Amino acid sequence: MRNWREIPLFEGVTDSEWNDWHWQWKNRIEDVETLSKVVELSDEAKRGIQEALTRVRMAITPYYASLMDPHDESCPVRLQAIPRGQEARQMPWESVDPLDEEADSPVPGLTHRYPDRVLFLVTEQCSMYCRHCTRRRVVGVTDRVAPPERIEQGLQYIREHKEIRDVLISGGDPFTLSDDKVEFIVRKIREIPHVEIIRIGTRTPVVMPQRITEKLARMLAKYHPVYINTHFNHPKEITPESSRACAILADAGIPLGNQSVLLRGVNNCPFVMRELVQGLLRIRVKPYYIYQCDLTWGLEHFRTTIGEGLEIMEYLRGHTTGLAVPTYVVDAPGGGGKIPLSPQYILAMGKNTVVVRNYEGVISGYREPEYDPSENLDAGGKCRLCRSDHRDALGVAGLLAGEKVSLVPQGTKRLERRKDHHPSGEAGCVFTQE
Numbered sequence: 001m002r003n004w005r006e007i008p009l010f011e012g013v014t015d016s017e018w019n020d021w022h023w024q025w026k027n028r029i030e031d032v033e034t035l036s037k038v039v040e041l042s043d044e045a046k047r048g049i050q051e052a053l054t055r056v057r058m059a060i061t062p063y064y065a066s067l068m069d070p071h072d073e074s075c076p077v078r079l080q081a082i083p084r085g086q087e088a089r090q091m092p093w094e095s096v097d098p099l100d101e102e103a104d105s106p107v108p109g110l111t112h113r114y115p116d117r118v119l120f121l122v123t124e125q126c127s128m129y130c131r132h133c134t135r136r137r138v139v140g141v142t143d144r145v146a147p148p149e150r151i152e153q154g155l156q157y158i159r160e161h162k163e164i165r166d167v168l169i170s171g172g173d174p175f176t177l178s179d180d181k182v183e184f185i186v187r188k189i190r191e192i193p194h195v196e197i198i199r200i201g202t203r204t205p206v207v208m209p210q211r212i213t214e215k216l217a218r219m220l221a222k223y224h225p226v227y228i229n230t231h232f233n234h235p236k237e238i239t240p241e242s243s244r245a246c247a248i249l250a251d252a253g254i255p256l257g258n259q260s261v262l263l264r265g266v267n268n269c270p271f272v273m274r275e276l277v278q279g280l281l282r283i284r285v286k287p288y289y290i291y292q293c294d295l296t297w298g299l300e301h302f303r304t305t306i307g308e309g310l311e312i313m314e315y316l317r318g319h320t321t322g323l324a325v326p327t328y329v330v331d332a333p334g335g336g337g338k339i340p341l342s343p344q345y346i347l348a349m350g351k352n353t354v355v356v357r358n359y360e361g362v363i364s365g366y367r368e369p370e371y372d373p374s375e376n377l378d379a380g381g382k383c384r385l386c387r388s389d390h391r392d393a394l395g396v397a398g399l400l401a402g403e404k405v406s407l408v409p410q411g412t413k414r415l416e417r418r419k420d421h422h423p424s425g426e427a428g429c430v431f432t433q434e
Contacts, residue, residue, distance in 0.1 A: 001239055004066040009037040018062070021204075021211040025127060025176070029060040039070045039078065052083030055298070057140045059129045064207040067236060076234040076266040080131055087131065087298040096137045098295040100335030109146055110154040113337055115394065117166035120154050122146050122185055126173040127208040130231075132261055132302050134294040134331075139172050145181070146171075155188050162194045170201040175211050183219050190223045198223060201259075203231040205245040212245035217252035229257040229288060234267055235275045243283045250284040257288035260326070262312070264293075268304045270315030277316065277324040287326035292341070295333050306330065306341060314343045318359025 004010050004018060017023045029035050032049050035058075041049070049058070060081045068082075069075035097103075101111045101119070111119040125143040126133075133139055158164050167189050174182060189198055200220075204211040220226050228249055232238060246256055258280050260267065267273055277287040290312070293303040309328050316325045329338040347363065348355040354366045382389045390401040398404045408415065 001067050001236070002070070004062065007038055007066060009034065010062060010066075013062075019210050021127075021208055021213075024061045024063055024208050024210055027062050028127070029062070029065055030058055035060070035065075035082065038065045039068050039082075042073065045073055045082075045084075048085035049083050051085040052087040052298075055088045056083060056136060057129055058083050059126070059140065061128050061208045063210065063241065064128055067239065074265060077236055079266050080233060080263070081128060083131060084301065086301040089300075090297040091300045094295050094297040094300065095333070096297060098333050099134065099331050100333075101135075104335055107150075107153040107157045109150050110157055112157075112161070112164075113335060116163055117168065118158060118164055119168050119170055120158075120185075120189075121171050122151060122154075122169055122174055123172035123177060125171070125176050127176055127204055127211070130203070132263055132293060132299055134296045135172075136296060136298070145177060151185065155192075158189065158195065159192050165194060166197040166199065167195055168199040168201060173202050173204060174200055175202045175204040175216075179216055179219055182216070186220065186223050186226070197225055197227065199227045199229060201229050201231075205230045205242050205249070206232050206237050209239075209241040209245035212248050214248060217248045217254065220249075220254060221252040224253060227255050227257065229259050230285065231260070232258050232276060232280060232285070233260050233263060235272065235279050238276075238279045238283060246283045246285055256285040258285045258326070259289040259291060260287070261291045261293055262304050262309050262328075263302050264304050266302075268308055268312070270312045273312050274316060274320055274324075277326065278320055281321070281324050287324055289338075290326050290328045292328070292330040294331055310341060310343050313341075314359070317343070 004013075010018070013023075029038065032041065032046050035041065035049070036046075052058075058081075064077070064081060067077045069078065072078070101113075104111050104113045106112055109121040111121075113119070121135075121138075123145045124138050124141065125145065126139060129136075129140040158167060169185060169189075174185070177185075186198060186200075189195055230246070232242075250256055260273075260276065262268055267276065273290070280287050290309065292306060292309055293299055295303075313325075313328050328341045330341060331337065332339050345356055345358075346354060347357055352368050352370075354368060355363060356366055357363045376384055378384050380389075393401040395407065399407065
């Protein structure tokens, strides 16, 4: 990390200006000419940036630019901030909205995919436009805040759906809004009786740590429980400034989690990832997720194989504290949601024994008890612990609860044939036990 005072572009900038997030925002680097005053750029790199900028925007905060190696084009900080020509190209399997967020949006700017929680997008702007952004179809197209009527639509949907207990505020980056706007949204959500948890997704502690102020933290602390997930991808991003930003939030009683994206050339190394997760714990940030890079258009050059991700998880589990081991997930294309991926630790299952192995390769047999789980049920078939019959379980959990005997995808030819045999349009008893 360079001293920003030594960078020619920032000559004459005062400490008070540098430490003011409004100055950082106003002075974001958005063109090749300005960027070339911070880092060396080859002619090929410049052509790549210009090609990418025909489809996407670039915006880099002065602070994040100061973390770049000025001479190394493979610097992991540079790779996350500076566009490359590959971003202008779309592979056949890539998509504008690979996670089908818009298909699961009952009202604009709100995605309701899981039963008890929603994603609430309150802005389309970020302090820095990450090159691996999955939401680039809207984020960074314009620096636009969600209009008041869209915010109200989302709030009204949450009010009307009492099953929602968890709201994730995201965007864009919510902390690009003023304190007053952030508080308005958080307060309105907290006023909804059935909402238990408010989460905020932000990368400002990493790319513009000046935004995290004592005033902001005190305001958020009024609405506990509030959780914040941030987005460190490489150990170089853990600096005195970003550490201080996380400390301000943690000291306000706000639990911090981190969501990394597995990125080729940035962190697809088990030792780099181990250094990252251990460094995060030192600044009181719990490693939460490692995401497999999404099938968003223009990101083919960033993606790794799932096999490589599993290898990284193999190096983490057992080689560092469990607190430092995040969950590795692929956010399934087509709206399937987050699917956890893990090395296989169960080697075999017998009648009374499960054979397992540990990170060293030690193989053990775990003797299971002579136990019939049905003893947990009362005479009416309900669980003695929760007084429920578990029949509202969804998906595979529904199979385990005995409510269903199969899960069949919609649109199969077999179901269409069944409809032909049932004039009422019913497809037969496909999802229930006869």
